Amino acid sequence: MPVQILAVSDAIDQRIHSSSLHDRMPDVDLALGCGDLPGRYLEFIVDAINRPLYYVLGNHADEIQRDRDGRPCGPLGCIDIGGKVVRDQRTGLILAGLPGSPKYNDSEPEQYSEREMAIKIAKMTPRLLWNQHRYGRALDVLVTHSPPRGLGDRDDEAHQGFQAIRSFLDRFKPAYHLHGHVHLYDRSKPPVLCYGETTIVNVYPYQALEISVPVIEISHRPAMSAPGRPPEPVTPSDGSFSPLRIEGGGRLTTQVAVFESTTEMASDRGRSVVRERVTTVSASR
Numbered sequence: 001m002p003v004q005i006l007a008v009s010d011a012i013d014q015r016i017h018s019s020s021l022h023d024r025m026p027d028v029d030l031a032l033g034c035g036d037l038p039g040r041y042l043e044f045i046v047d048a049i050n051r052p053l054y055y056v057l058g059n060h061a062d063e064i065q066r067d068r069d070g071r072p073c074g075p076l077g078c079i080d081i082g083g084k085v086v087r088d089q090r091t092g093l094i095l096a097g098l099p100g101s102p103k104y105n106d107s108e109p110e111q112y113s114e115r116e117m118a119i120k121i122a123k124m125t126p127r128l129l130w131n132q133h134r135y136g137r138a139l140d141v142l143v144t145h146s147p148p149r150g151l152g153d154r155d156d157e158a159h160q161g162f163q164a165i166r167s168f169l170d171r172f173k174p175a176y177h178l179h180g181h182v183h184l185y186d187r188s189k190p191p192v193l194c195y196g197e198t199t200i201v202n203v204y205p206y207q208a209l210e211i212s213v214p215v216i217e218i219s220h221r222p223a224m225s226a227p228g229r230p231p232e233p234v235t236p237s238d239g240s241f242s243p244l245r246i247e248g249g250g251r252l253t254t255q256v257a258v259f260e261s262t263t264e265m266a267s268d269r270g271r272s273v274v275r276e277r278v279t280t281v282s283a284s285r
Protein backbone atom coordinates (compact mmCIF):
# COMPACT_ATOMS: atom_id res chain seq x y z
CA MET A 1 0.00 0.00 0.00
CA PRO A 2 1.66 3.29 -1.04
CA VAL A 3 1.73 5.92 1.70
CA GLN A 4 2.36 9.60 1.00
CA ILE A 5 4.42 11.27 3.74
CA LEU A 6 5.36 14.88 4.36
CA ALA A 7 8.38 15.04 6.66
CA VAL A 8 9.69 18.29 8.18
CA SER A 9 12.62 19.20 10.39
CA ASP A 10 14.63 21.99 11.97
CA ALA A 11 13.46 25.03 9.97
CA ILE A 12 10.21 26.59 8.83
CA ASP A 13 10.02 26.35 5.06
CA GLN A 14 7.72 28.82 3.34
CA ARG A 15 6.80 26.23 0.71
CA ILE A 16 5.19 24.26 3.56
CA HIS A 17 4.04 27.16 5.72
CA SER A 18 1.75 28.30 2.92
CA SER A 19 -1.99 28.55 2.42
CA SER A 20 -1.57 26.52 -0.77
CA LEU A 21 -0.09 23.50 1.04
CA HIS A 22 -3.26 21.42 0.89
CA ASP A 23 -3.77 22.16 -2.80
CA ARG A 24 -0.17 21.25 -3.63
CA MET A 25 -0.12 18.12 -1.48
CA PRO A 26 -3.72 16.89 -1.40
CA ASP A 27 -2.88 13.19 -1.00
CA VAL A 28 -0.63 13.28 2.07
CA ASP A 29 -1.52 10.39 4.37
CA LEU A 30 0.47 11.57 7.38
CA ALA A 31 3.19 14.00 8.40
CA LEU A 32 6.36 13.42 10.42
CA GLY A 33 8.31 15.97 12.45
CA CYS A 34 11.98 15.22 13.10
CA GLY A 35 12.49 17.90 15.72
CA ASP A 36 13.48 21.49 16.48
CA LEU A 37 10.30 22.93 14.97
CA PRO A 38 7.91 25.40 16.62
CA GLY A 39 4.71 23.79 17.82
CA ARG A 40 2.66 26.35 15.87
CA TYR A 41 4.28 25.17 12.63
CA LEU A 42 3.35 21.55 13.34
CA GLU A 43 -0.20 22.61 14.23
CA PHE A 44 -0.43 24.52 10.95
CA ILE A 45 0.56 21.41 9.00
CA VAL A 46 -2.02 19.26 10.81
CA ASP A 47 -4.73 21.79 10.01
CA ALA A 48 -3.66 22.05 6.37
CA ILE A 49 -3.42 18.36 5.53
CA ASN A 50 -6.12 17.18 7.97
CA ARG A 51 -4.09 14.06 8.72
CA PRO A 52 -2.08 12.84 11.74
CA LEU A 53 1.33 14.32 12.47
CA TYR A 54 3.80 12.24 14.46
CA TYR A 55 6.86 14.00 15.86
CA VAL A 56 9.90 13.72 18.10
CA LEU A 57 11.42 16.55 20.12
CA GLY A 58 14.65 18.12 18.91
CA ASN A 59 17.41 19.15 21.28
CA HIS A 60 15.93 22.67 21.45
CA ALA A 61 12.44 21.23 22.17
CA ASP A 62 10.82 24.09 20.24
CA GLU A 63 7.75 21.88 19.95
CA ILE A 64 6.87 22.52 23.60
CA GLN A 65 4.36 25.33 24.07
CA ARG A 66 2.39 26.83 26.96
CA ASP A 67 -1.30 26.32 27.41
CA ARG A 68 -3.69 29.02 28.68
CA ASP A 69 -2.64 28.32 32.23
CA GLY A 70 1.04 28.58 31.40
CA ARG A 71 1.70 24.86 31.64
CA PRO A 72 3.97 23.22 29.06
CA CYS A 73 2.19 21.17 26.41
CA GLY A 74 2.87 19.64 23.03
CA PRO A 75 1.44 20.95 19.76
CA LEU A 76 -2.30 20.35 19.56
CA GLY A 77 -3.41 17.53 17.29
CA CYS A 78 0.13 16.12 17.04
CA ILE A 79 1.41 12.84 18.46
CA ASP A 80 4.73 12.66 20.30
CA ILE A 81 6.38 9.33 19.44
CA GLY A 82 9.63 9.93 21.32
CA GLY A 83 10.58 6.62 22.94
CA LYS A 84 7.48 4.94 21.52
CA VAL A 85 6.45 2.48 18.83
CA VAL A 86 3.11 3.20 17.17
CA ARG A 87 1.12 1.89 14.23
CA ASP A 88 -0.86 4.35 12.14
CA GLN A 89 -4.26 2.71 12.00
CA ARG A 90 -5.30 4.17 8.66
CA THR A 91 -2.20 3.22 6.66
CA GLY A 92 -0.72 0.38 8.72
CA LEU A 93 2.64 2.17 8.81
CA ILE A 94 4.68 1.24 11.89
CA LEU A 95 6.71 4.11 13.37
CA ALA A 96 9.24 4.39 16.18
CA GLY A 97 10.69 7.64 17.51
CA LEU A 98 13.80 8.77 19.38
CA PRO A 99 14.18 12.41 20.44
CA GLY A 100 17.04 14.75 21.17
CA SER A 101 20.74 14.99 20.52
CA PRO A 102 23.97 13.93 22.23
CA LYS A 103 24.90 15.84 25.39
CA TYR A 104 26.95 18.93 24.61
CA ASN A 105 25.90 21.57 27.20
CA ASP A 106 23.59 22.17 30.15
CA SER A 107 21.27 24.72 28.56
CA GLU A 108 19.24 22.62 26.11
CA PRO A 109 16.65 20.20 27.47
CA GLU A 110 16.64 17.17 25.19
CA GLN A 111 20.17 15.79 25.37
CA TYR A 112 21.10 12.19 26.04
CA SER A 113 24.17 10.09 26.64
CA GLU A 114 24.71 6.92 24.65
CA ARG A 115 23.58 4.94 27.70
CA GLU A 116 20.39 6.95 28.07
CA MET A 117 19.56 6.49 24.40
CA ALA A 118 20.26 2.76 24.68
CA ILE A 119 17.84 2.57 27.64
CA LYS A 120 15.13 4.29 25.58
CA ILE A 121 15.63 1.69 22.85
CA ALA A 122 15.59 -1.16 25.38
CA LYS A 123 12.18 0.02 26.62
CA MET A 124 10.85 -0.04 23.05
CA THR A 125 12.25 -3.47 22.29
CA PRO A 126 9.33 -5.63 23.57
CA ARG A 127 6.90 -3.84 21.26
CA LEU A 128 9.34 -4.06 18.33
CA LEU A 129 9.73 -7.80 18.87
CA TRP A 130 5.96 -8.16 19.10
CA ASN A 131 5.60 -6.34 15.78
CA GLN A 132 8.13 -8.72 14.24
CA HIS A 133 5.94 -11.61 15.34
CA ARG A 134 2.62 -9.98 14.49
CA TYR A 135 3.41 -8.04 11.32
CA GLY A 136 6.56 -9.71 10.02
CA ARG A 137 8.65 -6.59 10.66
CA ALA A 138 9.61 -4.57 13.72
CA LEU A 139 8.82 -1.23 12.09
CA ASP A 140 8.74 0.61 8.79
CA VAL A 141 10.12 4.04 9.67
CA LEU A 142 12.43 5.17 12.46
CA VAL A 143 11.96 8.89 13.20
CA THR A 144 14.74 10.60 15.15
CA HIS A 145 16.21 14.04 15.59
CA SER A 146 19.85 12.94 15.51
CA PRO A 147 21.45 10.75 12.85
CA PRO A 148 23.20 7.44 13.47
CA ARG A 149 26.92 7.53 14.23
CA GLY A 150 28.99 7.88 11.08
CA LEU A 151 26.00 8.09 8.73
CA GLY A 152 25.26 11.68 7.81
CA ASP A 153 26.46 13.11 11.12
CA ARG A 154 29.27 15.57 11.83
CA ASP A 155 32.39 15.48 13.96
CA ASP A 156 31.47 18.15 16.51
CA GLU A 157 30.04 17.13 19.85
CA ALA A 158 26.52 18.44 19.22
CA HIS A 159 26.07 16.88 15.80
CA GLN A 160 27.81 13.56 16.27
CA GLY A 161 25.37 10.71 15.70
CA PHE A 162 24.35 8.06 18.22
CA GLN A 163 25.98 4.64 18.09
CA ALA A 164 22.81 3.37 19.81
CA ILE A 165 20.73 4.47 16.80
CA ARG A 166 23.14 2.76 14.42
CA SER A 167 22.82 -0.43 16.48
CA PHE A 168 19.03 -0.02 16.27
CA LEU A 169 19.29 -0.04 12.47
CA ASP A 170 21.51 -3.13 12.58
CA ARG A 171 19.09 -5.03 14.78
CA PHE A 172 15.62 -3.99 13.62
CA LYS A 173 16.33 -3.04 9.99
CA PRO A 174 13.63 -0.44 9.33
CA ALA A 175 13.01 0.29 5.67
CA TYR A 176 13.51 3.99 6.34
CA HIS A 177 15.20 6.19 8.91
CA LEU A 178 14.26 9.88 8.83
CA HIS A 179 16.25 12.38 10.90
CA GLY A 180 17.07 16.07 11.13
CA HIS A 181 19.52 18.03 13.31
CA VAL A 182 22.25 18.19 10.62
CA HIS A 183 21.37 21.18 8.46
CA LEU A 184 22.20 20.52 4.83
CA TYR A 185 22.98 23.93 3.37
CA ASP A 186 25.09 22.45 0.59
CA ARG A 187 22.47 21.09 -1.80
CA SER A 188 25.13 19.25 -3.78
CA LYS A 189 25.34 16.81 -0.88
CA PRO A 190 22.66 14.12 -1.16
CA PRO A 191 20.14 13.91 1.69
CA VAL A 192 19.83 10.14 1.23
CA LEU A 193 22.14 7.33 2.35
CA CYS A 194 21.74 3.60 2.06
CA TYR A 195 22.80 1.49 5.03
CA GLY A 196 22.09 -2.22 4.84
CA GLU A 197 18.36 -2.58 4.30
CA THR A 198 17.64 0.96 5.49
CA THR A 199 17.31 4.14 3.45
CA ILE A 200 18.43 7.05 5.65
CA VAL A 201 16.95 10.45 4.78
CA ASN A 202 18.08 13.78 6.21
CA VAL A 203 14.75 15.61 6.19
CA TYR A 204 16.02 19.20 6.62
CA PRO A 205 14.01 21.29 5.90
CA TYR A 206 11.36 18.98 4.40
CA GLN A 207 10.95 15.94 2.20
CA ALA A 208 7.88 14.51 0.48
CA LEU A 209 8.10 10.73 0.36
CA GLU A 210 6.05 7.93 -1.08
CA ILE A 211 6.78 4.62 0.59
CA SER A 212 5.13 1.23 0.56
CA VAL A 213 3.77 -0.61 3.55
CA PRO A 214 4.20 -4.39 3.45
CA VAL A 215 0.88 -6.18 3.31
CA ILE A 216 -0.12 -8.88 5.76
CA GLU A 217 -3.22 -10.95 5.22
CA ILE A 218 -4.61 -13.07 8.02
CA SER A 219 -7.20 -15.71 7.28
CA HIS A 220 -9.39 -18.15 9.25
CA ARG A 221 -9.19 -16.32 12.59
CA PRO A 222 -9.50 -12.74 13.83
CA ALA A 223 -6.24 -10.83 14.05
CA MET A 224 -4.27 -11.46 17.20
CA SER A 225 -3.61 -8.47 19.39
CA ALA A 226 -0.93 -7.52 21.84
CA PRO A 227 -1.69 -8.45 25.43
CA GLY A 228 -4.26 -6.04 26.85
CA ARG A 229 -5.09 -4.53 23.46
CA PRO A 230 -8.18 -5.06 21.29
CA PRO A 231 -7.71 -6.78 17.91
CA GLU A 232 -6.41 -4.38 15.30
CA PRO A 233 -7.95 -4.12 11.83
CA VAL A 234 -6.10 -5.98 9.10
CA THR A 235 -4.39 -3.78 6.56
CA PRO A 236 -6.20 -4.16 3.23
CA SER A 237 -4.23 -5.80 0.46
CA ASP A 238 -4.02 -4.21 -2.94
CA GLY A 239 -0.67 -5.75 -3.83
CA SER A 240 0.82 -2.46 -4.97
CA PHE A 241 4.35 -1.32 -4.33
CA SER A 242 5.70 2.00 -5.46
CA PRO A 243 9.19 3.46 -5.66
CA LEU A 244 10.36 6.04 -3.16
CA ARG A 245 10.21 9.52 -4.64
CA ILE A 246 11.81 12.46 -2.94
CA GLU A 247 10.78 16.02 -3.58
CA GLY A 248 13.27 18.76 -2.96
CA GLY A 249 16.18 16.36 -2.64
CA GLY A 250 16.55 14.74 -6.04
CA ARG A 251 15.16 11.42 -7.13
CA LEU A 252 15.96 8.06 -5.66
CA THR A 253 15.69 5.02 -7.87
CA THR A 254 14.71 1.89 -6.02
CA GLN A 255 14.63 -1.75 -6.88
CA VAL A 256 11.89 -3.56 -5.05
CA ALA A 257 11.94 -7.31 -4.56
CA VAL A 258 8.73 -8.91 -3.36
CA PHE A 259 8.31 -12.42 -2.08
CA GLU A 260 5.59 -14.20 -0.21
CA SER A 261 5.70 -16.76 2.52
CA THR A 262 3.12 -18.62 4.52
CA THR A 263 3.53 -19.28 8.22
CA GLU A 264 1.32 -20.61 10.94
CA MET A 265 1.17 -18.90 14.31
CA ALA A 266 -0.26 -20.50 17.41
CA SER A 267 -2.34 -18.40 19.75
CA ASP A 268 -4.77 -18.97 22.57
CA ARG A 269 -7.53 -18.55 19.99
CA GLY A 270 -6.32 -21.36 17.76
CA ARG A 271 -4.03 -21.19 14.75
CA SER A 272 -3.79 -18.30 12.34
CA VAL A 273 -2.39 -18.59 8.86
CA VAL A 274 -0.37 -15.50 8.00
CA ARG A 275 0.58 -14.71 4.44
CA GLU A 276 3.33 -12.13 4.53
CA ARG A 277 4.31 -9.98 1.65
CA VAL A 278 7.78 -8.68 2.25
CA THR A 279 9.60 -5.96 0.35
CA THR A 280 13.30 -5.51 0.13
CA VAL A 281 14.29 -2.07 -1.11
CA SER A 282 17.71 -1.32 -2.48
CA ALA A 283 18.42 2.18 -3.66
CA SER A 284 20.83 3.75 -6.07
CA ARG A 285 21.37 7.32 -7.17
Ligand SMILES: [Fe+2]
Nearest residue numbers: 036058059181
Ligand atom coordinates in the same frame (compact mmCIF):
# COMPACT_ATOMS: atom_id res chain seq x y z
FE1 LIG B 1 18.89 19.96 16.55
